[in-house]
Amino acid sequence: MKKNIPHRKNKHAVNRVTGKEIADMLGISAMTVSRAINNRGYIHEETRQKVVAAAKKMGYSPNNIAKSLVLKKTHTIGVVIPEITHSFFPEAIRGIEEVTYRAHYDLILTHSAEDAKRERDAIRTLESKRVDGILISMAESVEDHKTYKELIAIGVPIVFFDRCVAGIGASCVSIDDELSAMKITEHLLAHGYKRVAHLSGPKDVSIGRARLNGFKRALAARGIVCHPELVIDSGFHESGGYAAMKKLLALPKAQQPRAVVAVNDPAAFGAMRAIQERGLRIPEDIAIAGFSDDIRAAMMPVPLTTVRQPAYEVGRLAALKLLGLIEGKSPAIEEIIVQTEQVIRKSCGCH
Amino acid sequence: MKKNIPHRKNKHAVNRVTGKEIADMLGISAMTVSRAINNRGYIHEETRQKVVAAAKKMGYSPNNIAKSLVLKKTHTIGVVIPEITHSFFPEAIRGIEEVTYRAHYDLILTHSAEDAKRERDAIRTLESKRVDGILISMAESVEDHKTYKELIAIGVPIVFFDRCVAGIGASCVSIDDELSAMKITEHLLAHGYKRVAHLSGPKDVSIGRARLNGFKRALAARGIVCHPELVIDSGFHESGGYAAMKKLLALPKAQQPRAVVAVNDPAAFGAMRAIQERGLRIPEDIAIAGFSDDIRAAMMPVPLTTVRQPAYEVGRLAALKLLGLIEGKSPAIEEIIVQTEQVIRKSCGCH
DNA sequence: TTGTACGCGTTATCAA
DNA sequence: TTGATAACGCGTACAA
Numbered sequence: 103m104k105k106n107i108p109h110r111k112n113k114h115a116v117n118r119v120t121g122k123e124i125a126d127m128l129g130i131s132a133m134t135v136s137r138a139i140n141n142r143g144y145i146h147e148e149t150r151q152k153v154v155a156a157a158k159k160m161g162y163s164p165n166n167i168a169k170s171l172v173l174k175k176t177h178t179i180g181v182v183i184p185e186i187t188h189s190f191f192p193e194a195i196r197g198i199e200e201v202t203y204r205a206h207y208d209l210i211l212t213h214s215a216e217d218a219k220r221e222r223d224a225i226r227t228l229e230s231k232r233v234d235g236i237l238i239s240m241a242e243s244v245e246d247h248k249t250y251k252e253l254i255a256i257g258v259p260i261v262f263f264d265r266c267v268a269g270i271g272a273s274c275v276s277i278d279d280e281l282s283a284m285k286i287t288e289h290l291l292a293h294g295y296k297r298v299a300h301l302s303g304p305k306d307v308s309i310g311r312a313r314l315n316g317f318k319r320a321l322a323a324r325g326i327v328c329h330p331e332l333v334i335d336s337g338f339h340e341s342g343g344y345a346a347m348k349k350l351l352a353l354p355k356a357q358q359p360r361a362v363v364a365v366n367d368p369a370a371f372g373a374m375r376a377i378q379e380r381g382l383r384i385p386e387d388i389a390i391a392g393f394s395d396d397i398r399a400a401m402m403p404v405p406l407t408t409v410r411q412p413a414y415e416v417g418r419l420a421a422l423k424l425l426g427l428i429e430g431k432s433p434a435i436e437e438i439i440v441q442t443e444q445v446i447r448k449s450c451g452c453h
Numbered sequence: 454m455k456k457n458i459p460h461r462k463n464k465h466a467v468n469r470v471t472g473k474e475i476a477d478m479l480g481i482s483a484m485t486v487s488r489a490i491n492n493r494g495y496i497h498e499e500t501r502q503k504v505v506a507a508a509k510k511m512g513y514s515p516n517n518i519a520k521s522l523v524l525k526k527t528h529t530i531g532v533v534i535p536e537i538t539h540s541f542f543p544e545a546i547r548g549i550e551e552v553t554y555r556a557h558y559d560l561i562l563t564h565s566a567e568d569a570k571r572e573r574d575a576i577r578t579l580e581s582k583r584v585d586g587i588l589i590s591m592a593e594s595v596e597d598h599k600t601y602k603e604l605i606a607i608g609v610p611i612v613f614f615d616r617c618v619a620g621i622g623a624s625c626v627s628i629d630d631e632l633s634a635m636k637i638t639e640h641l642l643a644h645g646y647k648r649v650a651h652l653s654g655p656k657d658v659s660i661g662r663a664r665l666n667g668f669k670r671a672l673a674a675r676g677i678v679c680h681p682e683l684v685i686d687s688g689f690h691e692s693g694g695y696a697a698m699k700k701l702l703a704l705p706k707a708q709q710p711r712a713v714v715a716v717n718d719p720a721a722f723g724a725m726r727a728i729q730e731r732g733l734r735i736p737e738d739i740a741i742a743g744f745s746d747d748i749r750a751a752m753m754p755v756p757l758t759t760v761r762q763p764a765y766e767v768g769r770l771a772a773l774k775l776l777g778l779i780e781g782k783s784p785a786i787e788e789i790i791v792q793t794e795q796v797i798r799k800s801c802g803c804h
Numbered sequence: 805t806t807g808t809a810c811g812c813g814t815t816a817t818c819a820a
Numbered sequence: 821t822t823g824a825t826a827a828c829g830c831g832t833a834c835a836a
Contacts, residue, residue, distance in 0.1 A: 113781070114610075115526065120812095122814090130823085131823045132823090133815080136815060145821070146822085149822085165522075165813050166582050166814095167518060167527065168813035168814040170518050170814095170828095171516075171519055171814075171828045171829070171830095172815050176518065186544075186546055187544060189543075192537050192542075193538060196537045196538060199537065203571075209563070210561055211562040212560070226514070227517075227559060230514055232517070232518050256467055257468075258467055397748060402752055429465070430464070469829095471829060471830090473829075484806075484807060484808080484830095484831080493831095497805060515829090518828085520830055522813070522814090523812050523829085523832080524812085524830085524831070
């Protein structure tokens with residue numbers, strides 16, 4: 103049982119001028135002040151100017167809390183991201199912000215730190231703050247979609263981005279991970295590499311599965327067998343990529359891969375380190391491709407071939423879709439796919 | 454004159470269960486529901502459980518808008534940053550978020566895009582939303598501190614971070630740019646370089662001035678003359694660093710610098726490109742040091758010596774100070790300085 | 805232990 | 821063109 107701390111009016115609160123106070127000072131009604139300040143409804147021009155002048159002089163700042171209460175509209179959007187530092191999300195936020203700024207919506211940013219419970223708390227808070235809509239990129243550890251389903255059932259406008267939940271009845275903006283992974287794998291195969299390995303992400307995250315599938319499909323399309331020992335779980339981080347690559351290098355020489363497709367760039371960085379520590383050359387001994395065009399990819403000792411994810415565009419489109427939902431202009435549920443772009447650099451050895 | 458769009462209750466609003474509705478359903482008063490849900494004041498345990506169960510079944514979500522209105526407290530902090538993509542800010546936000554999450558505050562994130570007007574609008578919006586406090590990192594183009602002064606005069610808790618305004622009567626968390634720049638310059642001088650240039654930031658931004666001063670103080674401390682032609686304005690970006698370095702390389706051979714201290718890493722990257730395009734070697738022909746420990750610094754063809762700014766720590770301390778202000782635990786105005794750390798790599802040629 | 809009355813700051817509505 | 825009233829959903833203060 104929690105302690106019974108008494109609620110009380112905030113002692114430290116800033117005392118603000120209210121519309122009523124302006125009204126009293128001017129000997130008019132609060133309603134007229136409201137009309138003047140919002141320049142709405144019929145109002146005598148002279149009155150309007152008097153009110154605006156008084157408001158300015160008195161340092162009036164309209165109370166959007168009260169406004170939101172009566173209008174049932176906060177002009178605020180909640181954003182839930184699983185990671186702040188990973189460069190994809192700052193970029194995506196920039197895209198979101200670009201759209202919401204123009205439409206005069208504000209952003210409440212929450213961070214799940216890849217934790218399901220923390221994500222659920224964040225969503226609850228956003229609900230309590232009555233945001234007009236929510237943008238979510240799902241945390242890795244989420245297994246239960248109940249919270250999402252409840253939101254959707256209630257009718258809270260919601261758009262998933264980057265990490266989506268299929269068939270849940272909500273719109274979603276993402277890149278085509280499977281197709282992109284297939285294409286980059288095909289790029290390596292086309293160059294003649296036969297034994298190609300995959301450093302795979304967590305299987306319970308959709309992008310992990312999708313990229314693995316793309317990898318397999320590319321092999322299948324060429325009738326190449328996918329050797330199980332060449333598909334190693336690396337997770338999304340550098341350390342996992344390093345460990346996974348070491349396992350591959352521990353295989354008998356004949357079984358070692360000639361090329362590697364990593365689930366993302368950090369994993370590729372780890373793998374590159376493992377390769378070089380072994381004294382092997384990239385791409386002469388082992389070619390490698392990443393995924394995500396991390397800002398560091400171009401600056402590696404051997405620049406990394408990768409797939410560029412248009413994060414800004416993903417954020418922008420997700421925000422646009424959400425505003426469409428909120429304002430009823432675009433009520434349909436959509437799955438929006440943003441195309442990726444291959445960035446061919448030295449690490450794949452394809453000239 | 455703006456069009457008179459009639460206000461109306463939001464048609465698309467989600468209809469939520471209210472405390473009163475739970476009360477009616479249970480045949481009790483709204484007040485008892487409030488007490489049950491907040492577990493506050495005297496309440497019969499049985500009643501409490503009944504209410505909590507009903508609330509859960511009916512999908513109750515407390516309306517924090519209404520709560521904020523009556524309590525004059527939003528449990529929300531406004532953050533104003535000038536740049537989203539620059540890795541310093543995501544890191545700082547992570548530090549802020551870490552603190553505010555634990556204290557159960559939410560973050561409204563706004564972005565000035567280095568634009569003074571946009572920053573002012575952001576602050577106004579945050580005021581209207583009645584955030585409990587504001588964290589600001591000033592936009593480059595801000596010349597007039599009136600908006601800040603008004604906030605401070607009214608008593609809005611506010612803490613500047615990274616980019617501060619001296620003597621304005623607000624707390625501030627930043628790194629010691631001048632001292633750090635002095636130390637990194639001294640590091641180069643200690644290695645025997647005599648002609649050292651500085652690629653300087655905008656003079657009207659405090660960190661630009663501070664780093665320049667630090668550079669000059671280091672020279673002065675060794676009795677070395679600061680040649681005006683070796684201090685070139687580069688701004689904060691790669692392109693500016695590139696252009697500035699080209700100007701230095703256009704000087705007569707004898708006047709060219711043996712080493713360069715850049716105002717930040719992006720400027721240093723630009724300079725490195727200019728040096729290498731000229732066919733000169735780093736550090737054999739020209740040594741260089743940056744500032745900020747950009748994620749790319751370690752991965753340059755010649756790894757860049759630089760100064761690490763503990764962005765996370767800056768954000769964390771700023772948020773802590775703000776919460777102290779908001780809750781009256783730490784009302785004093787403080788200028789908090791976070792120490793930097795030198796990261797010595799190959800580009801400075803000091804072994 | 806529970807309920808009633810009132811207020812938070814604003815806007816919609818309808819009357820003046 | 822302006823004003824009075826009620827309402828938004830909740831919490832404080834006090835009464836029952």
